[in-house]
Amino acid sequence: MAASRRGTATIRSAVSENPATRGILIAVALGFLGVFLLLPLLAVFTQAFAKGVSAYLEALAEPDSRSAIRLTLLVAAIAVPLNLVFGVSAAWAIAKFDFKGKAFLTTLIDLPFSVSPVISGLVYVLLFGSSSLIGPWLMRHGIQILFAVPGIVLATIFVTFPFVARELIPLMQDQGTADEEAALSLGATGWQTFRRVTLPNIKWGLLYGVLLCNARAMGEFGAVSVVSGHIRGLTNTMPLQVEILYNEYNFAGAFAVASLLALLALVTLAIKTLLEFRYGSAISGAARH
Amino acid sequence: MTAGLARPGWRMKRLSVLPGFGLTLGFALVYLSMIVLIPLAGVVWRSASLGWPEFWRIATDPRTLNALKISFGGAFIAALVNVVFGTLIAWVLVRYRFPGRRLIDAMVDLPFALPTAVAGIALATLYAPNGWIGSLFAPFGVKIAFTPLGILIALIFIGLPFVVRTVQPVMEEIDREVEEAAATLGADRPQTVWRVILPGLAPAILTGFALAFARAVGEYGSVIFIAGNIPYVSEIAPLLIVIRLEEYNYAAATAIASVMLAISFAVLLVINLIQAWSRRRFGYGS
Numbered sequence: 001m002a003a004s005r006r007g008t009a010t011i012r013s014a015v016s017e018n019p020a021t022r023g024i025l026i027a028v029a030l031g032f033l034g035v036f037l038l039l040p041l042l043a044v045f046t047q048a049f050a051k052g053v054s055a056y057l058e059a060l061a062e063p064d065s066r067s068a069i070r071l072t073l074l075v076a077a078i079a080v081p082l083n084l085v086f087g088v089s090a091a092w093a094i095a096k097f098d099f100k101g102k103a104f105l106t107t108l109i110d111l112p113f114s115v116s117p118v119i120s121g122l123v124y125v126l127l128f129g130s131s132s133l134i135g136p137w138l139m140r141h142g143i144q145i146l147f148a149v150p151g152i153v154l155a156t157i158f159v160t161f162p163f164v165a166r167e168l169i170p171l172m173q174d175q176g177t178a179d180e181e182a183a184l185s186l187g188a189t190g191w192q193t194f195r196r197v198t199l200p201n202i203k204w205g206l207l208y209g210v211l212l213c214n215a216r217a218m219g220e221f222g223a224v225s226v227v228s229g230h231i232r233g234l235t236n237t238m239p240l241q242v243e244i245l246y247n248e249y250n251f252a253g254a255f256a257v258a259s260l261l262a263l264l265a266l267v268t269l270a271i272k273t274l275l276e277f278r279y280g281s282a283i284s285g286a287a288r289h
Numbered sequence: 290m291t292a293g294l295a296r297p298g299w300r301m302k303r304l305s306v307l308p309g310f311g312l313t314l315g316f317a318l319v320y321l322s323m324i325v326l327i328p329l330a331g332v333v334w335r336s337a338s339l340g341w342p343e344f345w346r347i348a349t350d351p352r353t354l355n356a357l358k359i360s361f362g363g364a365f366i367a368a369l370v371n372v373v374f375g376t377l378i379a380w381v382l383v384r385y386r387f388p389g390r391r392l393i394d395a396m397v398d399l400p401f402a403l404p405t406a407v408a409g410i411a412l413a414t415l416y417a418p419n420g421w422i423g424s425l426f427a428p429f430g431v432k433i434a435f436t437p438l439g440i441l442i443a444l445i446f447i448g449l450p451f452v453v454r455t456v457q458p459v460m461e462e463i464d465r466e467v468e469e470a471a472a473t474l475g476a477d478r479p480q481t482v483w484r485v486i487l488p489g490l491a492p493a494i495l496t497g498f499a500l501a502f503a504r505a506v507g508e509y510g511s512v513i514f515i516a517g518n519i520p521y522v523s524e525i526a527p528l529l530i531v532i533r534l535e536e537y538n539y540a541a542a543t544a545i546a547s548v549m550l551a552i553s554f555a556v557l558l559v560i561n562l563i564q565a566w567s568r569r570r571f572g573y574g575s
Contacts, residue, residue, distance in 0.1 A: 015468045017478060022385060029381040030393070032374045036446055037399050039421065040411035047414060086320045093314035096307050105317075107561075111325055114557045116507025117405075118527035119546045122534065123328035126335050131539060157324055180307050190308035212401075219404025221510035226531060239406040239510070246410050246514065258407040265402035272402075273395040 044262045047255035059256035067233045068241035068257065071149070075224075075237060076217040079156040083213055087164025088206070092198075095172030096180070106169060112161045120158045121226025124151055147229025152237065155223040160213045167209035168202060171283065175201055204279040208272065215268040219261055329550075336547040339540055347544040352520055353529065357548065359437065360526040364505035367444035368452075371501045372494055375452025382453075383460045397454070400447045405510025412443055413514040435517030440525065443511040448501030455497035459490060492567030499560045503553055 017025065049056055059065065090109060094102055112120065128145045129135050138145060145151045179201065183193040199206075221239040228235045236244065238257055245254035275283060336344060347353060382394050400408065416423045416434040423433055433439050463486065471481040487494075509527040516523045526549055533542040 015465065015472050015478075015481075016384070025377060026381050026385055026387055029374075029378045033378065033393060033396065035422070036449065037396055039415055040408060040446070041399065041403070043411045043415050043421065044407060047411075082320075086317060089313040090317035090321075093310060093317055097305055097310045097314075099310075099314070105321075108321060108326070111329070114503055114507075114553050115329070116509065116527050116530075116546075116549055116553070118509050118530050119332070119507070119550060122530060122542060122546050123332055125534060126331045126539065126543065127328050129539065132331075154324070158328070161324060177305065177307055184306055184308075193307075194309070215402050219402075219407070221404060221406040222527065225509075226534060239404050242406045242410060243514075251414075254410055258404075258410060261404045261407045265399065265404065265407075268402045269395055269398055272398070273391075 048259035059253040091168035117222025120223040151227035163213035164209035368502040409514035439515035444505040451500040452497035459493040
């Protein structure tokens with residue numbers, strides 16, 4: 001009896017760590033996460049409310065901050081739907097059909113993720129700036145792209161470009177084409193097939209992609225900073241407003257605006273976790289990201 | 290699948306009955322070209338039109354070289370730190386059960402979700418000499434914020450989830466029987482971990498390292514607040530691009546950008562090679 005129990009214990013410790021090692025590993029992991037993730041998050045909210053709730057609300061009610069919030073919402077409202085339409089189109093073509101260069105196209109779609117945000121902004125400065133080919137023409141016709149809302153929208157579209165497509169492509173590849181073929185053979189039109197068959201199949205994966213796309217669109221800093229021109233009340237998004245207030249040593253104001261963005265991040269994480277938990281299999285084609 | 294009708298080598302999907310191929314592929318290609326490809330090609334074209342001597346002069350300017358060294362060196366060290374702690378965190382999340390594990394698992398993605406500027410000011414405040422963490426080090430004369438150490442802290446923050454999220458799914462797939470086999474053959478636990486588990490995780494860990502490195506090289510928002518931004522000491526390459534742009538020195542900005550793009554694409558290529566190799570060697574791609 002004693003011998004056999006000892007035998008089991010030996011095997012168990014051979015395929016898992018002993019309790020002491022286990023405890024140390026958990027403590028190290030939690031300590032690292034606590035210092036690197038939890039403390040910064042706590043710092044945002046403590047600093048935001050350092051001068052009390054009324055100071056916090058006052059900072060948010062400030063006209064420049066309010067216009068930054070409006071601009072961030074506007075930019076996301078343009079960039080996210082455009083990338084949504086692109087993501088669905090690209091995923092439909094790539095997942096449902098075979099053609100040459102498919103792998104290459106998939107790699108190209110991921111390209112914006114490997115480009116520094118600053119370079120993502122720079123490309124549009126080079127494209128539309130006064131020293132570019134079309135810059136002078138735009139100026140003559142009074143079309144302002146850089147240092148104005150269109151430039152901010154373009155830079156945001158660039159950095160959030162792959163989110164929806166990269167969630168949908170593996171998901172739709174997993175699902176194959178049998179459902180759609182059945183619908184078509186029963187007389188459905190192409191659009192009906194997409195709306196009634198494909199869309200219900202991909203809706204949770206689509207929502208997942210849109211969620212991540214939106215979080216990045218509202219929080220983008222580097223790319224937007226390069227093309228925005230930092231005109232107060234006009235071309236400042238929320239992250240840029242955070243920078244300006246911080247550099248003016250208005251820490252309460254900076255952290256007040258930052259706390260809204262941190263809240264957005266927390267809500268995004270909560271919905272993302274819920275989606276993974278609840279509809280894991282319906283979004284599982286997607287790599288967790 | 291209609292594979293029953295298909296002869297070997299004949300892909301039914303080529304003759305798909307599904308509509309919309311031309312429309313969706315056409316739209317995707319036009320949109321991709323307009324938003325990504327043409328603008329990126331512009332950078333390459335611009336730096337090519339600088340001419341080689343001019344390009345070389347900018348790229349080897351001491352300030353540029355220092356900035357590139359800080360960005361790439363910092364990214365490398367941060368990715369190494371993340372490989373160690375990221376793998377450990379993935380292990381703890383996959384293998385152990387403890388209260389709050391799900392919540393902590395979800396928290397790992399915070400650096401993906403938290404806007405970089407917010408992370409930047411939060412880290413700068415924490416590690417400043419009078420901050421919660423900075424004040425612990427200040428009595429020993431160690432300055433973290435506004436030094437290269439601060440850059441490292443920010444790069445570790447933003448790179449961590451890349452390692453955890455690349456290693457974690459592969460770790461979940463590990464066949465426990467292999468570990469039992471190693472144990473019955475007389476290996477003790479450290480031997481099993483080093484000789485059996487870690488080699489299988491190597492491709493995922495390498496991919497995680499490359500992803501964290503690539504992200505850290507281009508990082509801007511979370512770094513500039515904590516870095517101090519002293520030329521030659523704590524000035525990162527993306528910041529130097531912004532400074533050159535603000536001086537309307539487009540040539541210099543473009544040259545630095547194309548050096549960074551070239552190295553980033555090389556890293557991307559390496560990631561793809563690691564994954565192809567791991568698919569051949571281990572039968573999975575991370």
